[in-house]
Amino acid sequence: GAVVSQHPSWVICKSGTSVKIECRSLDFQATTMFWYRQFPKQSLMLMATSNEGSKATYEQGVEKDKFLINHASLTLSTLTVTSAHPEDSSFYICSASNFRLNTEAFFGQGTRLTVV
């Protein structure tokens, strides 16, 4: 299957700092990228959807000024957690797809963020 690379796989940061997570589709053009968050023992929760070249669409309850998403190219999307707090500690996963081709979503490996 297609490869989506997410980096870093884990990060520890101090409260108040910002963290950037990258999501790259390595062998296909991702027209759409999704960012999810997963708290322990809970399901994946969609945070936002971004289409290449346009602003991300955020799910209800997700602060767009706190979780900055950039999808500048067909192979790269970034999520920046600004002014991180301990409650932002979570598992963040991106997925990429080319739904014009009706393909499934391919997931990155996930980033485990711990804010101390």
Add this chain to the structure above:
Amino acid sequence: RKEVEQDPGPFNVPEGATVAFNCTYSNSASQSFFWYRQDCRKEPKLLMSVYSSGNEDGRFTAQLNRASQYISLLIRDSKLSDSATYLCVVNGGLGSGGYQKVTFGTGTKLQVIP
């Protein structure tokens, strides 16, 4: 009604058993359907797509019932290694704003017991 609903489980089954998962969806215009498997603290991985005609891959069979708006996953001859959480995923097509609306079920946890 949730857009995608699954029984959260857990399903505890002995090795060799057959286990079935169901998932219902509310958007009748949904276009594509998938089953993902997620191991603890790992990213979900595609298990199989679900086609209208039904599809089988070894011990796994997926079916789609558009009239009743549900998809199913059947695992035969369960192995210990099948223990994981199984997520159904529904692509609801273009939502408002022109983006793809992809919705995950909450997942059903399967524990295969020796």
